[in-house]
Amino acid sequence: MGSGPRIAIVGAGPAGAFAAATLWQLRRDAEVDLFERLPTPWGLLRGGVAPDHQEIKRLDDAFDRETLARGCRLFGNVEVGVDVSHEELMRHYTAVIYATGAQTDKSLGIPGEDLPGSWAATEFVAWYNGHPDYRGLEFDLSPQRAVVIGNGNVAADVTRMLVRSSEELARTDVADHALEALRQSRIEEVVVLGRRGPAQVAFTSSELRELGQLDGVDLRVDREDVELDPISQSWLEELGTFTARKNVQLLHEFAHQPERTGARRRIVLRFLCSPVEIRGDGRVEAVDIRRNELVRGDDGSIRARPVEGDVETIECGLVLRSVGYRAVPLPGVPFDERAFVLPNERGRVLGADGEPLPGVYAVGWIKRGPTGILGTNKRDADETVRCLVEDLEADRLPVPAEPDPERLQALLAGRNPDLVTVEGWRAIDAHERERGSRAQRPRVKLSSRDELLEAAAAASPSDTGS
Amino acid sequence: MTYVIAGSCIKDDSCIEVCPVDCIHPKPGDPDFETAEQLYIDPEICIDCDACVEACPVDAIFPEAFTPEKFAYALDLNAEFFAERDAAERTAA
Numbered sequence: 001m002g003s004g005p006r007i008a009i010v011g012a013g014p015a016g017a018f019a020a021a022t023l024w025q026l027r028r029d030a031e032v033d034l035f036e037r038l039p040t041p042w043g044l045l046r047g048g049v050a051p052d053h054q055e056i057k058r059l060d061d062a063f064d065r066e067t068l069a070r071g072c073r074l075f076g077n078v079e080v081g082v083d084v085s086h087e088e089l090m091r092h093y094t095a096v097i098y099a100t101g102a103q104t105d106k107s108l109g110i111p112g113e114d115l116p117g118s119w120a121a122t123e124f125v126a127w128y129n130g131h132p133d134y135r136g137l138e139f140d141l142s143p144q145r146a147v148v149i150g151n152g153n154v155a156a157d158v159t160r161m162l163v164r165s166s167e168e169l170a171r172t173d174v175a176d177h178a179l180e181a182l183r184q185s186r187i188e189e190v191v192v193l194g195r196r197g198p199a200q201v202a203f204t205s206s207e208l209r210e211l212g213q214l215d216g217v218d219l220r221v222d223r224e225d226v227e228l229d230p231i232s233q234s235w236l237e238e239l240g241t242f243t244a245r246k247n248v249q250l251l252h253e254f255a256h257q258p259e260r261t262g263a264r265r266r267i268v269l270r271f272l273c274s275p276v277e278i279r280g281d282g283r284v285e286a287v288d289i290r291r292n293e294l295v296r297g298d299d300g301s302i303r304a305r306p307v308e309g310d311v312e313t314i315e316c317g318l319v320l321r322s323v324g325y326r327a328v329p330l331p332g333v334p335f336d337e338r339a340f341v342l343p344n345e346r347g348r349v350l351g352a353d354g355e356p357l358p359g360v361y362a363v364g365w366i367k368r369g370p371t372g373i374l375g376t377n378k379r380d381a382d383e384t385v386r387c388l389v390e391d392l393e394a395d396r397l398p399v400p401a402e403p404d405p406e407r408l409q410a411l412l413a414g415r416n417p418d419l420v421t422v423e424g425w426r427a428i429d430a431h432e433r434e435r436g437s438r439a440q441r442p443r444v445k446l447s448s449r450d451e452l453l454e455a456a457a458a459a460s461p462s463d464t465g466s
Numbered sequence: 467m468t469y470v471i472a473g474s475c476i477k478d479d480s481c482i483e484v485c486p487v488d489c490i491h492p493k494p495g496d497p498d499f500e501t502a503e504q505l506y507i508d509p510e511i512c513i514d515c516d517a518c519v520e521a522c523p524v525d526a527i528f529p530e531a532f533t534p535e536k537f538a539y540a541l542d543l544n545a546e547f548f549a550e551r552d553a554a555e556r557t558a559a
Contacts, residue, residue, distance in 0.1 A: 055474045055524050062523035204503035206473025213536065241501040242547055373503070375478030379494055 004029030005094040005392055006403060010080045010330075012036035013043020014063075014374050015364020016099035018381035021066035026389045031405060033073045033093075035080050038132065039420040039452040040428060041068075043101060045374070047131045050157040051172035052164060054442050059374065068422050073405075075412055076420030077453065083416050086332030090359060091401045092408045095388055097361040098333065098342060098349070102325035102370040108149065112278030113321070117143075121150065121158045121322035128161055128182075130175030130447030140283075141185035143317020147287050149275055150322030151194035152202035156211060158320050162190050163217045163265040173436065175447045187265070191314055193287075194271045195304045197294060198225065198251045199232040201271075205246035211267055212254050218263035221255040225271045231294050235302055274304065276311060278319055286315045325370035333360060342366055347384025348391075359397050361388055424456030431455045467530050468509035469518060470544045472537035475504035475526040481518035487511055490518065491551070498551070506547040 007023060009016045012034040023030045040046055042060050049056050068074060078084065089096045105120040107113060117140060126134035146162055148155050161169075166183040174182075194201055201208070212219045228236065228248065236244060251269070273289040280286065288311045292304035329335035334351060336343045343349065344367055348356040363384040364377050372380070391397050402408070413419050420428075428446060432455075435444035446452045471481075471490075482490045482505065489511035492499040507518070507527070519527045528534070530541055 053474065055526065056476060058525060059476065059523050204473065206503060209473070209539065242498070242550060243501065243503045245550075246543075374476035378478045 004031055005397070006031045006033075006092070006400060006405065007388070008033050008035060008089050008093040008096045009099055010035045010089075010096060011043065011099035011101060011364070011366075012041035012074065012076070013099060013101055013364065014045055014059075015043075015101065015367075015377040015381060016097070017042065017063040017067055018378045019097050019099060019363045019385055020072050021063075022378075022381045022385040023388075024066070024070060024072075026385060027392070032067070033075060033405075033408075034067065035078050035084075036074065036076045036420075037079045039077045039418075039424070039449065039456055041074060041076065041425060047126055047129045049129075050125075050161060051128065051174040052160060052168065053157075054172060056374070057173070057442070068425075072422075073409070074420065074422045074425055075409075076425055076456075077418050077449075078412055078416060081331035084412060086330070088411075090398070092403070093359070093400055094392065094397050095359040095361060097363055097384065097388070098330065098366050099363045100327070100330060100366045102327040102340070102365040104326050104328055105321070106324040106326050108275065108321055108323060110275055110277055112280070112284075115278055115280050115284050116282065117280065117284030117317055118278050118319040118321065121148065121154050121320040122325065124158050124161075124320055125154060128174050128178035130173075130178075130445035132447055132449040132452060135175070135177060135447050139181060140317060141181055141187055144186060145189045145191065145314070145316040146187050146318040146320065147275075147314055147316045148190055148192045148320045148322060149287075150324075151192070151196075151200075152322060152324070153204060153207050155192060155320075155322040156203050156207040158322065159190050159192055159211065159267055160214065162187055163214060163267060165216060165264065168215065171441060173432075173441060173443045173445055175445050177447065187318070189266045189268060191268045191270060191316070193273055193275060193289065194269070195274050195292060196302065197229065197232050197271050198248050199228055199236045199240060199244050200294075200302055201247055201251075203247060205243050205250060208247055208250050211269075212250065212257075214267075216262075216264040218260040218266045219254050219257075220259070220266060220268045221251055222270070223255045225269075226251045226255045229294055231296055231302060235296075239300075272304065273312075274306065279313075284317055284319050286313050287319060288313050325365065327366050327370070330366075333357075339369065341369055347380075347387050356391075358391070418453045418456075420453070420456045421459075423459040427457075427459035428452055428455045431458070467514050468512040468541075468544075469507050469514060469516075469527055469529055470509075470533055470537070470540045471505055471507055472526050472528065472533070472540045473504060474524055475522075476524055477502070477505055478523065479505075480521040480523060481505065481527060484517040484521045486515060486517065487513055489513075491548070506544040508548045509541075509545050510548070 272292045277288045327340045342362040349360040432443040489508040
């Protein structure tokens with residue numbers, strides 16, 4: 001048992017992994033434990049990043065090298081707030097860093113949103129990435145047309161996954177159940193709806209460009225749709241980012257390119273329209289949309305406002321709603337019900353009196369909201385961990401009543417016989433990569449909790465608990 | 467020759483930390499950093515030292531001559547980022 005500070009990180013996604021890595025850079029004597037609800041670490045890197053973006057998933061090697069390989073313990077298949085409480089963690093650790101992300105999705109608030117065939121895009125994402133809680137979902141991919149609502153990178157991901165060929169998907173680590181369902185898919189057209197205009201899309205230009213480069217897929221953009229209104233034009237010139245200018249340029253090119261002949265599938269990008277109702281008799285049959293115009297708000301932001309006029313109906317059998325993630329409250333810690341984050345100042349979680357709660361921190365989406373890309377979490381983690389180290393060195397952190405690391409592990413193992421440690425995860429990882437190498441895929445994922453726990457249990461029992 | 471950063475960049479700054487000639491931008495703290503979707507290499511300054519390639523955890527950086535076809539656009543894109551930035555600085559000055 002060491003004498004350094006003992007830190008619990010709740011959530012082994014990118015924010016938690018970057019926090020663990022940063023802790024070690026600043027305090028080599030820190031003892032860091034990663035708590036994870038799933039039997040597998042790395043959060044949205046494994047369960048969010050699209051399977052056809054394998055190069056990004058390679059970040060798992062760096063995460064492993066900078067955390068688990070350096071002695072960070074993993075407590076997988078453990079839900080904080082259920083299997084172990086916040087108060088218990090505070091008895092065992094010098095500090096607890098919450099890195100739980102944003103686990104649910106925002107709703108559109110329109111009629112028909114809950115009809116069968118209308119899904120949160122995040123459910124589709126979790127399903128094709130083999131998240132064990134989503135394995136049983138059944139997406140009906142027999143209709144000819146799907147509608148994706150939203151103009152961000154999750155919308156781009158699910159659109160690509162719907163139009164890529166099964167040959168392309170079979171080279172990725174897409175979950176087997178999803179590969180099989182997508183192989184049978186009869187979807188020919190995906191219509192992507194943007195509330196605002198081409199200058200305001202939230203796609204990166206890289207993801208937008210990729211939509212136009214897919215094998216056997218025609219990308220349609222209406223020429224009128226890409227002509228900027230005066231408000232967007234002046235906004236783009238004054239305040240537009242490099243990415244926004246690139247996006248407008250790309251959309252212009254797409255709108256003026258000839259139709260790709262012999263295409264298997266088609267993506268249609270529509271702008272300045274909002275869904276007003278999802279309709280159908282017992283299941284999704286159509287989405288009604290209304291035109292928007294852009295207005296400049298008092299704060300200078302550009303908002304969409306519906307214009308009077310006819311409602312247009314788009315017939316479709318599948319709707320994926322991709323309008324953002326949202327965090328959920330955690331038992332035992334404060335929650336800001338308006339901003340959907342843990343109330344915090346530079347990562348120090350604040351109590352009801354507005355003062356920092358000693359030893360409680362936040363990092364990632366639960367700290368700043370669901371914004372930014374993977375690397376954003378590195379700087380975010382740096383800020384939180386620097387506050388923690390500053391508090392530690394100023395003696396502002398409580399001394400844990402129960403500092404013996406073995407006792408905590410014994411407590412967890414006593415409550416949960418299926419605790420997944422580093423050795424268990426390594427056994428899962430090796431198993432998946434081995435199956436993958438035989439199929440010339442990066443890995444073949446285990447996607448049910450039982451399969452994952454069985455593979456983890458195959459780790460030599462003498463290794464566990466070390 | 468220069469190196470180029472492709473769209474799979476996750477902006478984790480590992481390359482900025484190792485670049486000996488400070489040719490990778492925007493940097494944390496720059497006004498255009500938060501809105502940038504990726505980092506870019508200034509082809510006028512890059513000395514082809516390979517340090518960034520080794521540092522990148524997601525293999526998003528390529529020597530110009532070995533850039534995969536699907537990232538061919540990235541050479542112009544990297545250069546264009548700096549051309550726009552220079553123009554903006556001249557206007558502001």
